[in-house]
Amino acid sequence: MIEKSQITQILQNYKNDRYRLMDILLDLHKIQNYADTETISYLAAALKMSRVEIEETISFYHFFSMEPKGKYNIYLTDSITANMKNRKGILETFEHECDTKINSVSSDGTFGLFTTSCIGMNDQEPAAIINDVVFTNLTAYRVRELVKGMRNGLNLEDLMYENYGDGNNADLDVRSMVCNNIRKKSIILKKDYKPYTFVKSGIKKFTPAEVVQEIENSNLRGRGGAGFPTGLKWRFGSQSQGEHRVIICNADEGEPGTFKDRVLLTEYPEMMFEGMVAAAYATGSDIGVLYLRYEYTYLVRFLNRILDSMRKQGYLGKNIGGVEGFNFDIRIQLGAGAYVCGEESALIESMEGKRGEPRDKPPFPVEKGYLGYPTIVNNVETLVTAVKILHFGAKWYSEFGTNDSLGTKLLSISGDCKFPGIYEVEWGTPLTEVMEMCGADDVQAIQVGGPSGMMVSLKDLSHLNSTQLMKWYKPSGMEVAERFIDRRLSYSDLPTGGSIMIFNNQRDLLGEVVMNFMEFFIEESCGSCSTCRNMPYVMKTKLKKILDGHGVKSDIEDLLSWGKTLKASRCGLGQTAGNPILSSIFNFRHLYEKHIQSLTEYDTDFDLEKSVQSYQKFVQKEPVLFHMK
Numbered sequence: 041m042i043e044k045s046q047i048t049q050i051l052q053n054y055k056n057d058r059y060r061l062m063d064i065l066l067d068l069h070k071i072q073n074y075a076d077t078e079t080i081s082y083l084a085a086a087l088k089m090s091r092v093e094i095e096e097t098i099s100f101y102h103f104f105s106m107e108p109k110g111k112y113n114i115y116l117t118d119s120i121t122a123n124m125k126n127r128k129g130i131l132e133t134f135e136h137e138c139d140t141k142i143n144s145v146s147s148d149g150t151f152g153l154f155t156t157s158c159i160g161m162n163d164q165e166p167a168a169i170i171n172d173v174v175f176t177n178l179t180a181y182r183v184r185e186l187v188k189g190m191r192n193g194l195n196l197e198d199l200m201y202e203n204y205g206d207g208n209n210a211d212l213d214v215r216s217m218v219c220n221n222i223r224k225k226s227i228i229l230k231k232d233y234k235p236y237t238f239v240k241s242g243i244k245k246f247t248p249a250e251v252v253q254e255i256e257n258s259n260l261r262g263r264g265g266a267g268f269p270t271g272l273k274w275r276f277g278s279q280s281q282g283e284h285r286v287i288i289c290n291a292d293e294g295e296p297g298t299f300k301d302r303v304l305l306t307e308y309p310e311m312m313f314e315g316m317v318a319a320a321y322a323t324g325s326d327i328g329v330l331y332l333r334y335e336y337t338y339l340v341r342f343l344n345r346i347l348d349s350m351r352k353q354g355y356l357g358k359n360i361g362g363v364e365g366f367n368f369d370i371r372i373q374l375g376a377g378a379y380v381c382g383e384e385s386a387l388i389e390s391m392e393g394k395r396g397e398p399r400d401k402p403p404f405p406v407e408k409g410y411l412g413y414p415t416i417v418n419n420v421e422t423l424v425t426a427v428k429i430l431h432f433g434a435k436w437y438s439e440f441g442t443n444d445s446l447g448t449k450l451l452s453i454s455g456d457c458k459f460p461g462i463y464e465v466e467w468g469t470p471l472t473e474v475m476e477m478c479g480a481d482d483v484q485a486i487q488v489g490g491p492s493g494m495m496v497s498l499k500d501l502s503h504l505n506s507t508q509l510m511k512w513y514k515p516s517g518m519e520v521a522e523r524f525i526d527r528r529l530s531y532s533d534l535p536t537g538g539s540i541m542i543f544n545n546q547r548d549l550l551g552e553v554v555m556n557f558m559e560f561f562i563e564e565s566c567g568s569c570s571t572c573r574n575m576p577y578v579m580k581t582k583l584k585k586i587l588d589g590h591g592v593k594s595d596i597e598d599l600l601s602w603g604k605t606l607k608a609s610r611c612g613l614g615q616t617a618g619n620p621i622l623s624s625i626f627n628f629r630h631l632y633e634k635h636i637q638s639l640t641e642y643d644t645d646f647d648l649e650k651s652v653q654s655y656q657k658f659v660q661k662e663p664v665l666f667h668m669k
């Protein structure tokens with residue numbers, strides 16, 4: 041049981057600040073892996089909050105709990121790529137070896153076994169997080185050895201069955217078996233920039249207004265997925281009034297299939313932090329926060345070391361770069377497991393110690409964000425890119441990409457291909473070329489932009505190689521036809537935050553893939569909007585009905601219409617939650633029609649008795665609810 045003195049100490053570390061509730065709960069969970077009733081009451085009194093307010097924060101996040109967990113807590117990812125790599129077999133082995141079932145704790149309290157959404161390891165699945173240590177490429181044998189080691193009380197780090205990963209994964213402050221898998225470098229990943237050059241000398245060359253102008257000239261768009269112009273965001277932020285201004289780096293990449301920020305955080309952290317300094321200089325900000333997803337806890341010590349080193353060198357703190365009055369510092373805020381916190385206003389709510397529920401807009405965060413201050417939220421890749429632009433110039437940057445999508449994009453590629461990993465490609469690159477790069481030669485479908493993106497096929501051009509396609513692609517009357525069959529990565533054709541998942545012809549696209557994506561949205565909805573809370577579940581049920589062979593023609597039309605209803609949701613999660621079904625109907629309609637009873641408008645096999653079985657069971661269990669004796 042956690043001691044009162046320990047809670048008091050944690051509270052003091054955060055000056056009894058209710059807005060630091062996330063940190064308080066995170067520290068508390070390190071000592072005792074759940075928050076008990078007494079502790080919650082104690083926190084509520086000390087923070088002048090109600091118990092309900094504390095409980096609603098705890099209950100929102102995957103990695104917080106109000107129930108005792110195990111000595112070892114195993115979070116096994118449920119991403120589609122993990123499922124494609126025998127996640128089921130791995131789970132069964134864990135259940136058998138730990139003597140418990142999924143989402144429960146073993147009777148002796150040794151093991152907690154839980155399912156969790158994508159943990160950013162799609163290129164090395166199946167993967168799990170055990171007490172904050174990441175284990176990748178799990179096999180049944182490795183699971184048995186791991187559990188045996190834990191039972192024998194061995195140190196988790198000593199149980200890693202592979203060497204430390206490449207690059208900084210082997211750093212003494214990381215010591216992780218995660219691999220970077222960087223497969224293709226271009227202008228951003230190329231190591232042709234000495235970190236901190238901008239802070240050391242660039243700052244003196246540019247006024248803040250000129251920095252904003254340079255980024256605007258480059259047409260850099262946010263790399264998180266929404267693609268909002270970064271320069272414009274910095275301009276709005278610099279013009280908003282407030283006692284403080286805040287720069288947040290959003291490192292909460294939770295879109296299944298995305299792991300590029302993991303690699304940037306591991307190998308390019310100096311540039312990311314320098315990007316935050318540049319943004320702070322441009323906008324007159326003095327508070328900086330890196331919001332890091334909980335799944336990347338293993339990087340915290342390493343990232344803090346870099347921040348300390350920046351402070352020592354005068355790149356953070358007071359009068360940065362010798363500029364009088366330019367004061368700025370950065371702290372790391374860990375999340376606690378919630379996909380929706382990738383949405384900037386939800387992220388801000390989370391940073392204030394609350395449930396990560398997106399805010400109504402306006403006001404936008406650039407006007408009124410963290411603690412009411414103007415807040416500029418940029419993603420990791422955006423900030424790293426901004427540093428390169430400030431160094432090499434907007435003109436240099438505009439030589440890459442296409443007219444509507446300048447520069448390059450980091451892709452996280454996983455699924456059925458020989459070389460999963462990180463690829464930096466120019467915007468405008470055809471999907472066929474991307475498939476060739478990563479060694480995908482039996483492609484049925486590609487999910488571009490994660491579950492919220494689009495499921496597309498290469499259609500009938502699979503017999504052409506990329507060189508033939510490039511020759512064929514020219515600005516002419518063929519463009520419309522080409523766009524249909526030769527999809528390209530760009531904001532106008534296939535926008536993506538970076539996730540590319542490949543499914544070969546052996547995959548069951550609807551039963552395996554689309555179902556997994558719909559379950560993801562159902563799990564991750566914050567529940568505020570009735571559309572997002574209900575429609576994904578209803579759509580999934582309808583899809584199951586179709587897959588069970590009871591579908592009729594109008595079911596497809598129902599799904600299309602319900603998908604439109606979802607667009608009325610408050611944030612991007614709900615607005616795109618129907619996309620797995622909508623885009624698969626659009627591009628793979630034949631798969632739906634294959635299951636539909638031909639030409640009928642109603643289900644001829646409908647079995648009334650079977651259909652009400654679950655309802656009857658419920659009524660028998662809870663008769664009082666139905667006034668039955």
Ligand code: SF4
Pocket residue numbers: 380397398564565566567568569570572573609610611612613614615
């Ligand atoms: Fe929450 Fe979904 Fe509404 Fe977004 S759309 S606010 S996740 S319920």
